[in-house]
Amino acid sequence: MAPSAITPPAVDDPVVSLGKQQSLRVADSHESPATAYDAVEAAKARFVARNQTSLKLHNEAAQSLPGGNTRSLLHNAPFPVYMERGTGYQVISEDGDTYTDLVGELTAGLYGHSNPIIHATLKSTLDNVGLSLGATTKLESQHARLICERFQLDRIRFTNSGTEANLHAIQAARRFTGKRKVVVFTGGYHGAVFCFSSGKPASNNIDLSDWVVAEYNNVEDAKSTIESTSDVAAVLVEGMQGAGPCIVGTDEFLHAVQASAKKANAVFILDEVMTSRLAPGGLQSVVGLKPDITSFGKYLGGGITFGAFGGRADVMAVYDPRDGSALAHSGTFNNNTLGMAAGFVGLSQIWTPEVATSFNAVGDALRKRLQGAAEGTKMTVTGRGSIIGIHFLQDGCKQLFDIKDRKDDPVLKELFWLEMLEDGFWITRRGSIALILSTPQSEMDRLVGGVETFLKRYERLVKL
Numbered sequence: 214m215a216p217s218a219i220t221p222p223a224v225d226d227p228v229v230s231l232g233k234q235q236s237l238r239v240a241d242s243h244e245s246p247a248t249a250y251d252a253v254e255a256a257k258a259r260f261v262a263r264n265q266t267s268l269k270l271h272n273e274a275a276q277s278l279p280g281g282n283t284r285s286l287l288h289n290a291p292f293p294v295y296m297e298r299g300t301g302y303q304v305i306s307e308d309g310d311t312y313t314d315l316v317g318e319l320t321a322g323l324y325g326h327s328n329p330i331i332h333a334t335l336k337s338t339l340d341n342v343g344l345s346l347g348a349t350t351k352l353e354s355q356h357a358r359l360i361c362e363r364f365q366l367d368r369i370r371f372t373n374s375g376t377e378a379n380l381h382a383i384q385a386a387r388r389f390t391g392k393r394k395v396v397v398f399t400g401g402y403h404g405a406v407f408c409f410s411s412g413k414p415a416s417n418n419i420d421l422s423d424w425v426v427a428e429y430n431n432v433e434d435a436k437s438t439i440e441s442t443s444d445v446a447a448v449l450v451e452g453m454q455g456a457g458p459c460i461v462g463t464d465e466f467l468h469a470v471q472a473s474a475k476k477a478n479a480v481f482i483l484d485e486v487m488t489s490r491l492a493p494g495g496l497q498s499v500v501g502l503k504p505d506i507t508s509f510g511k512y513l514g515g516g517i518t519f520g521a522f523g524g525r526a527d528v529m530a531v532y533d534p535r536d537g538s539a540l541a542h543s544g545t546f547n548n549n550t551l552g553m554a555a556g557f558v559g560l561s562q563i564w565t566p567e568v569a570t571s572f573n574a575v576g577d578a579l580r581k582r583l584q585g586a587a588e589g590t591k592m593t594v595t596g597r598g599s600i601i602g603i604h605f606l607q608d609g610c611k612q613l614f615d616i617k618d619r620k621d622d623p624v625l626k627e628l629f630w631l632e633m634l635e636d637g638f639w640i641t642r643r644g645s646i647a648l649i650l651s652t653p654q655s656e657m658d659r660l661v662g663g664v665e666t667f668l669k670r671y672e673r674l675v676k677l
């Protein structure tokens with residue numbers, strides 16, 4: 214039976230829909246442009262005309278924030294759309310437009326903007342517990358127990374973000390092994406100061422001299438780099454590279470990385486900050502991996518700032534404060550009451566193993582339809598389950614194994630983004646989609662229709 218959109222009773226959300234989604238296009242907005250560049254310029258002009266309030270807010274914000282920005286990913290030329298609020302699976306801009314939210318807060322927004330269970334939990338936590346107490350609470354131990362059970366971990370610790378989770382996981386590996394270097398992979402993103410998208414450490418990374426970068430999905434390169442480099446404390450890899458967007462690691466590659474890390478006596482850290490939502494036990498349970506340490510983040514805080522890392526008891530013991538020589542791991546908000554409570558109800562009551570399985574099947578079905586639409590064009594669709602990547606590539610290559618295979622057509626990519634906004638879809642500029650749980654099937658159908666129309670409208674420019 215074909216999977217359909219999952220809205221289990223527990224997450225039935227009475228306030229999700231603002232009514233039938235409208236396209237934001239003006240009737241005669243599409244001439245037949247001579248080049249993709251002309252089409253982008255025309256789409257940009259329409260964008261500017263439609264978002265005058267956002268433009269004003271952006272100019273004001275630039276007086277106090279550099280470039281009006283405090284989160285680089287959200288900077289978009291000519292200026293970002295300002296959102297006023299979100300409800301259910303939709304966001305509403307300061308310019309008064311309603312969008313279907315496909316950004317899904319880069320996977321953290323799995324529960325949407327107004328899930329009643331999350332709402333009720335946040336409210337009752339405020340009423341009955343209070344904001345962070347500067348003390349140990351039962352909230353953190355119950356969430357820890359549940360995550361350990363779900364992802365087969367011996368021990369876990371909480372952080373404020375996925376970046377911090379990787380930071381402390383790496384420090385644990387260094388203390389545990391007495392070694393220093395970390396092997397990572399081309400195109401990897403492990404947080405704000407751990408970025409390897411250009412194949413080498415980004416200039417804002419920390420510990421610049423301690424990274425060794427091997428090629429993603431290249432078994433031989435991974436093996437030889439891990440096993441022949443001296444002083445390797447950890448190997449850090451994503452099962453699917455979220456920033457790719459969505460370049461999927463092959464099973465063979467991921468198993469080879471795990472085996473080589475073991476041979477090199479290095480700690481194998483699997484970054485599941487995004488991918489833990491791809492199956493009840495995370496991507497590792499699908500691929501059959503058994504990492505020493507896994508890092509987590511995003512939706513596991515129920516929509517509140519969150520990160521965690523956990524795994525083998527002996528490695529995690531480096532942070533056991535009962536041992537006088539343990540490493541310290543501090544963080545004012547590590548056990549913040551709202552995130553601990555919302556994360557726990559999210560995982561126990563909403564994102565049950567059954568829902569995780571069926572919702573990812575919905576994502577798989579959507580991705581296959583988009584791939585069907587993309588055949589014979591420069592559009593390529595990648596991903597797994599409920600996380601999807603849309604690319605526009607000069608060679609239209611349909612399978613991406615490494616970021617260096619990705620020969621972007623930046624003009625078509627921008628055109629697609631602008632046109633999807635015009636169709637009322639809020640989507641990341643880089644082309645990633647992280648589905649929100651309550652998104653109705655009708656919106657996924659509308660997305661497929663919108664993509665088909667786009668490819669037809671610009672057939673001359675997109676066909677291979």
Ligand SMILES: Cc1ncc(COP(=O)(O)O)c(C=O)c1O
Binds near residue numbers: 520
């Ligand atoms: C795979 C991966 N690791 C780590 C992070 C960092 O998480 P955070 O943004 O919570 O610091 C991200 C964020 O997108 C991510 O995708």
